[in-house]
Amino acid sequence: MDTAGDALFRPVRTGNAFEETVERLLQAIRLGVVPPGERLPAERELAARLGVSRVTLREALHALQEAGFVESRRGRYGGTFISASLPVGGGPVPPPSVGSLEDALTLRTALEAGAAEAAAARVLSGYDRDHLRARLAECESAELTDYRRKDSRLHLAIAEVTGSASLTSAVADVRMRLNELLDGIPLLPRNIEHSNQQHAVIVAAVLDGDPAAARSAMTEHLDGTAALLRGFLS
Template sequence: MPFRPVTPEKLSAAVVRQIEELILRGILRPGERLPSERELAERLGVSRPSLRDAIGQLQETGLLSSRAGAGAYVADVLGSAFSPALLDLFGRHDEAVFDYLSFRRDLEGLAADRAARLGSDTDLKVVAAVFAKMEAAHAKRASDEEATLDAQFHMAIIEASHNVVMLHMMRSMYELLRGGVFYNRKVMFSQSTTRSTLLDQHRAINDALQARDAAGARTAVEAHLSFVETALRDQQMAQRHEGIALQRLDHETEG
C-alpha cells in the first residue's frame, strides 16, 4: 500500500515555509533586516532553538544572510537584471531607451489590468495612498519627491497584480525603472505644463483602478507611457535642432 505514517512537521520547517512565502510574495524585501531573535521567536510562537534552526536553513539556501553583530537580513537574491555597463549602454542609445519604454507599456498595462481584477481592496488602498502623496508633493513643487513617488506608484500596481514572477522581475530591474522615471521627468520638466499633465495621467490610472475598470486602467497606463515616450522624443529632437542652430550661428559669426 502507498501509505506512510503521518509525522508532525518540525516547528523550524513551518518557520522556513512562512519566511519563504514572505520573500516570494515580495513582503520581505532584499536587504531588509529581520527582527531580533527574541522578538521574532515571540512573534512566531516558537522557541529560539527552533528559530535558529530555521534561520540556518534559510542561510544555507541563500535566502537570508547574516552580518556580524547586526542579525539576519533578506539576501540580495535579485541583484540587477543588467550589469552597470549594460545599463550605461542603454542610457546612451535611443533604441534601448525606447524599447525600455515599450516594454514598460506592455508589462505595466497587463499589471494594471490584473490589479483592477485581482487586487484586494487593501492593494488598491496602497495605490491610492501613494497617489495622495504624489498630489501633496506636486502641491509643494517637490520634483525629486514626485519622481520617487512615481516609481513607487508603478511598483504598487505591479504588487497589486499578484503575479510573483512579474513582481520579482520588476524588482530586479528597479534601478532601470527608477533611472527611466527620473530621466524622463527631468527632461520633461523643462516643459511648463508637463508636471500637471503627468499628475492627471496618474490620477486617471488610480481612478480606473479604484473603480476596478480593468480595461480603463490598462488604457490609462498605456496612454501615460506613450505620452512619456512622445515627450522624450520631442525633447531629443529639440536638442538636436538646437545643436544644428548653434552650428549655423557659429558659421554666420565667423566672418
C-alpha cells in the first residue's frame, strides 16, 4: 500500500467508528488508492490499521457492498474487492461541491449543537419532556423507509424545547438542506442503530439539564452523519 493508503487507512476516532470506517473506505475507493477490481487488504490487517474491531469493519464493508462499492469473493483467492463499475453518486441528487457540503455541515453543527445546549440549560415543562420522549420513541421504532422523517422530527423537537422560535426556524431550514444531501446517500441500518443510541444520550442529557453533555453528545452525533456525507458525496 502506498503513502496515500497509509494516510487514509489510519486509526479512526472512537466516537463514530462505523461511520468513520465507511468514510475512510469510500475515500480510498474514490481517490483510487484501491482501484476498481482490486482487493482490499485482509480484514485482520485493515481492522488493525483503522483501529476498529473486525465486527465494525465487517459492518462497514457490508454497508458498502449493499451500496454497490465493493463485492465479496470466496475461495483461495477471495476477499473483498472494489466493484469494477462504481455507483455514480449516492442517489437521485447530484453530488454537491465540497464548499457547499462543508458550509451546510458547519451551519448544522453550529445550530444543532447550540440548540441541544440551550435545551438542556432551560427548565423544561412536563409537555416539553413528554414531547422529547415521544419523538425519541418514534425514531427508535421507525421503519427504514420512514426513518429520516422521524429523525428530522426529533432534531426539530430538541430545537422546539429551547423556547426560541427563531432557532427552531433556523434548525428547520438547515434540516431541509441536510435532507437534500441525505437523499443522495443510502440508508445504512448499522448507522441508524448507532444514531438511535446517540439520540438517547442526547435526550437524556437534555432531560438531565446538562448543557455541556448535551452539546458534546450532539456534536459527536453530527460528526457521524458528516463523515458519511463526506464519504459518499465528496
